[in-house]
Amino acid sequence: MAVSLYDTLTRSVQEIRPEDGKTLRFYCCGPTVYGPAHIGNLRTFLLQDVFRRTVEISGLPVNHVRNITDVDDKTIRESNNKGVPLKEFTREWTERFHRDSHALNMLAPTAEPAATGHIRQQIELIECLIDRGHAYASKSGSVYFRVSSFEDYGRLSRLREREITTGRATPDDDEPIDADEYERDSGADFALWKAHKKEDGDVFWDSPWGRGRPGWHLECSAMSMAFLGETFDLHGGGVDLVFPHHENEIAQSEACTCKPFARHWFHCAHLMVHGEKMSKSLGNLYTLDDIQAKGYGPMDLRYVLTSAHYRQQLNFTIDSLNAAKNALKRLRKKADALIETAGITREAFYDPEAIIKNSPEDAGVFRTAWQELIDDLNTPGALGEVFRTLGRIEKASIDADGNKQLAFSFAKIIHALGLDLHPDQEKTEAPEEIRKLAEERWQAKKRKDFARADALREELNEAGWSVLDRKDGYELEAG
RNA sequence: GGUGAGGUAGCCAAGUGGUAAGGCCGGAGUCUGCAAAACUCCUAUACGCGGGUUCGAUUCCCGCCCUCACCUCCA
Numbered sequence: 001m002a003v004s005l006y007d008t009l010t011r012s013v014q015e016i017r018p019e020d021g022k023t024l025r026f027y028c029c030g031p032t033v034y035g036p037a038h039i040g041n042l043r044t045f046l047l048q049d050v051f052r053r054t055v056e057i058s059g060l061p062v063n064h065v066r067n068i069t070d071v072d073d074k075t076i077r078e079s080n081n082k083g084v085p086l087k088e089f090t091r092e093w094t095e096r097f098h099r100d101s102h103a104l105n106m107l108a109p110t111a112e113p114a115a116t117g118h119i120r121q122q123i124e125l126i127e128c129l130i131d132r133g134h135a136y137a138s139k140s141g142s143v144y145f146r147v148s149s150f151e152d153y154g155r156l157s158r159l160r161e162r163e164i165t166t167g168r169a170t171p172d173d174d175e176p177i178d179a180d181e182y183e184r185d186s187g188a189d190f191a192l193w194k195a196h197k198k199e200d201g202d203v204f205w206d207s208p209w210g211r212g213r214p215g216w217h218l219e220c221s222a223m224s225m226a227f228l229g230e231t232f233d234l235h236g237g238g239v240d241l242v243f244p245h246h247e248n249e250i251a252q253s254e255a256c257t258c259k260p261f262a263r264h265w266f267h268c269a270h271l272m273v274h275g276e277k278m279s280k281s282l283g284n285l286y287t288l289d290d291i292q293a294k295g296y297g298p299m300d301l302r303y304v305l306t307s308a309h310y311r312q313q314l315n316f317t318i319d320s321l322n323a324a325k326n327a328l329k330r331l332r333k334k335a336d337a338l339i340e341t342a343g344i345t346r347e348a349f350y351d352p353e354a355i356i357k358n359s360p361e362d363a364g365v366f367r368t369a370w371q372e373l374i375d376d377l378n379t380p381g382a383l384g385e386v387f388r389t390l391g392r393i394e395k396a397s398i399d400a401d402g403n404k405q406l407a408f409s410f411a412k413i414i415h416a417l418g419l420d421l422h423p424d425q426e427k428t429e430a431p432e433e434i435r436k437l438a439e440e441r442w443q444a445k446k447r448k449d450f451a452r453a454d455a456l457r458e459e460l461n462e463a464g465w466s467v468l469d470r471k472d473g474y475e476l477e478a479g
Numbered sequence: 480g481g482u483g484a485g486g487u488a489g490c491c492a493a494g495u496g497g498u499a500a501g502g503c504c505g506g507a508g509u510c511u512g513c514a515a516a517a518c519u520c521c522u523a524u525a526c527g528c529g530g531g532u533u534c535g536a537u538u539c540c541c542g543c544c545c546u547c548a549c550c551u552c553c554a
Contacts, residue, residue, distance in 0.1 A: 029554075037554085044554040073552075158482070159550075190551065216552050238554030239483090245552070269484075270548065277547075307502080308492065313484075313547065320491055323503035330502090333517085368500095372493085381493050384501030391501095450512055457514070468515055477515095 001361070003055050003374045005234075006311055008242060008265035009156055013376050016055075016264055018233055024055055024062045025232035027224040027262065029241055030112070032069040033093035034078045036287040037100055039301065039316060040278055044238045044268040046302060046418070047310040047377070049106040051236075051266065054373050054416040059356060065227045066109040068094055071116050072216050076203055086203050087116075100288045103298040105420045111227050115219035119205045122214045122222040125256060126192045126207075134255040138183035141195035141210035147188040150251045156265060157243035190248055191215035217248035221261075225253060235262035239269055271305075271314040278316075291321065299423050300324040306379040306417055327383075332421040334390050335410065342407035346422060349411045358408035365389055366409045373416055386413055430476045434465055438476055441467060 002015040018024045028048050031037055037045075045066075052062045069075070070090035079089035094114075101108070115122075126143055129135035134149045147153050196204040196211040204211040214222075224232060230253070237246065246265065253261040270277075273284040291301050303324035308314035339349050348354040363370035366389050372381035393406065414421065430438070441456035457467055460476075468475045 031554080041554045157549085188551085236554095240549065240553055243550070248551090268554065270554070272547070275546085279553095303502095304491090311484080312492085315491075317491075319503080323491065326504095327502050378493075380491090380502090381500080384493055387501050445512085448512075454513060461514095466515075469511085469513090470516090 001058070001374055003051065003058060004376050005051070005264065005266050006376055008267050009262075014264055016234055018060065019231065019263060022061070024060055024234065025228040026052065026062050026064045026234045026236070027220070027228055027232060028064070028066040028109070028235075029220055029237035029245065030066040030068050030109075031097050032072055032074060033090045033097060034072075034074045035093060036289065037097055038278065039286045039288070039291070039305065040238075040271050042100065042104065042288065042301070043271050043305045043314065044236075045101065045106060046104060046305050047268050047379075048236050048266070049418055050306060050379060050416065051377055052107060053418050054377065057352060057355060057412055057416050058361075058374070062110070063228060064107070064109045065111045065113065065224065067220060067223050068097075068112060068114040069216070069219065070094070070114045071203060071213055076200055080199070080201065090114075100298075103288060104302050105299070105418050107418075113223045113227060115214065115223070118219065118223050118226060119214065121226050122218045123193075123205075123207050125218060125222050125225075125252065128256040129192065129252065132255060134251075135192055136185070137193075137209045138195075140183060141193075141212060142183060142191055143193035143209055144184050144189040145192050145248065145252060145255075146185065147190070147251065148186060150255050152254070153251050154247065156250060157247050159243060159247075190217065190244065192218050192252070217245055218252060220245070221249045221253040224249075224262075225257070230257040230259045230261075232262055234264045234266055236266035236268070239267045242267055268310050269313045271316050273316045274318075275315055286316075294318065294321070296321045296325060297423060299328055299420055302418065303328055307383060308380055310377055310379070328419070328421065331386075331414070331419065335414070335421045338403070338407040338410055342403040344404060344407055349407065350415065350420070352415060355408050355411045355415055358404060359412045360405065360409065363412050364405055364409040365393060366413050369413045370416075373413070379417065382413060382417065386410075430465060434460065434463060434476065437463075438465070438467055438474065442474055445469075 002017050004013050004015045006012070007014040016024065026048075028045070031041060031045075048064075048066075052064050055062050068090075071086065075086060075090055079086045082089060084092075098108075126135060129145065130137070130143070133146075135143055135145050137143045192215050193207060193209055193212050194215055195209070196213070200213065204213055224235065235246065235249075242265075250261050272278060273282075273286065276282055276284060278284055278286075288298060288301065292298070300321045301324075304316065304320045305314065307320070307324070335349065339346060344354075360367075366386065369382045369385035369389060372378040372385055390410075437456055437460055441453050441460070444450075444452040444456060460467055466477050468477060
């Protein structure tokens with residue numbers, strides 16, 4: 001059974017099947033590496049990851065390509081501000097992005113091409129477009145795509161009737177028109193190649209039109225086609241990319257190849273924070289580090305970000321992290337119980353091959369959750385069904401073989417959602433004096449000097465540590 | 480102004496033409512010197528407003544109110 005998604009192109013839910021019948025070719029617009037990714041960025045990548053995991057655990061391989069935008073206005077500006085060479089600057093943020101992605105249990109893409117690594121392909125694409133009369137070079141050495149030459153322009157974003165020739169957000173916008181506005185034949189035309197400017201410093205490449213750098217939209221066309229072919233199965237990104245980015249990608253690509261570009265489009269809604277748009281000025285732009293500094297784990301964030309449908313704006317709140325933490329704890333308990341009664345290892349529980357081998361195609365008892373997932377990637381629906389199913393199987397006694405199947409069926413859903421129920425718990429080691437106090441309290445407790453024990457507990461609490469008594473011992477926990 | 484999405488219990492969030500999943504919170508109990516954890520159980524007459532269609536609408540249609548997003552480089 002194929003996984004379906006809401007396809008922006010047809011505005012309807014479509015089964016996403018590989019054109020070649022073997023491998024799903026999936027391209028995602030990756031991050032612009034000029035700073036840490038915020039939770040909004042991460043949500044999009046996370047849901048793409050859930051989609052890929054769902055497809056793969058259903059038995060279909062995915063060729064997942066996600067680019068790194070390592071040259072554009074922002075990367076150049078910020079690296080200049082920092083006085084760091086562009087390459088070094090973007091490498092650092094790329095590494096940070098990898099760290100965050102890994103922490104969030106996102107599978108690494110099959111390939112992760114960088115824009116600066118594919119200048120030649122981009123120049124070739126421009127040459128093709130000029131040859132075919134879809135692009136023109138300006139006096140200054142920039143190259144623009146002639147939107148009017150591409151009849152289908154606006155199909156994806158449905159803005160054929162829109163006013164797209166002004167180049168301004170609103171008619172009463174008094175902003176002065178950008179200098180290169182005068183270079184274009186039409187305000188709707190967009191840059192394929194940007195002539196070198198002083199601010200660009202040593203960031204430039206030689207081209208048939210002189211020194212310059214590629215325009216933003218171009219890299220995705222060049223790299224997706226280089227890695228996945230002129231036509232591929234699915235292309236994804238945040239909703240904001242529908243126009244102009246994806247619209248322009250289609251125009252550039254199809255004008256050159258005369259073949260359909262992406263067969264389906266997968267867009268993720270934005271998230272809001274505490275009911276407001278996430279923005280720097282509101283001070284509500286969270287990164288993974290911010291979340292962790294508040295005492296939550298990456299999995300808590302992952303749970304929150306998958307707890308709303310991808311086409312729905314998610315209202316992120318700190319409170320929701322608490323809910324996630326507790327819900328995850330319950331899932332972990334259930335997983336432990338299922339793993340134990342099934343007599344399988346924890347490794348097997350997280351091993352995709354073991355899961356595919358040992359779980360029914362429809363996920364057996366968990367079929368309702370699986371159904372939710374493959375039907376337009378309804379992650380909150382799936383989560384709801386998981387809990388409901390868990391509640392129901394509580395009472396039913398099942399034979400050993402059934403238990404095994406049950407555990408792997410559960411594992412299938414958990415794997416698709418990408419939830420690591422057993423993250424390494426990095427326990428902060430308590431300082432010497434804290435440990436001493438805790439030990440003292442334990443001794444006091446043992447000789448039933450409860451007044452003393454409670455006083456010490458209070459003291460430890462004030463120092464920011466809680467004592468959790470166990471059967472025959474105790475643990476210290478920060479916070 | 481144009482286009483699109485949405486308004487479901489204290490919070491988050493699915494879903495449906497026949498009176499509505501799930502999670503969190505909350506409450507009770509077991510356990511525990513205390514605290515926590517864990518386990519069990521429980522709770523709420525929640526579907527923005529007004530019309531219409533229908534035997535019946537939260538679900539379809541119309542109008543209104545409100546929120547949010549996009550409209551040239553923001554996932």
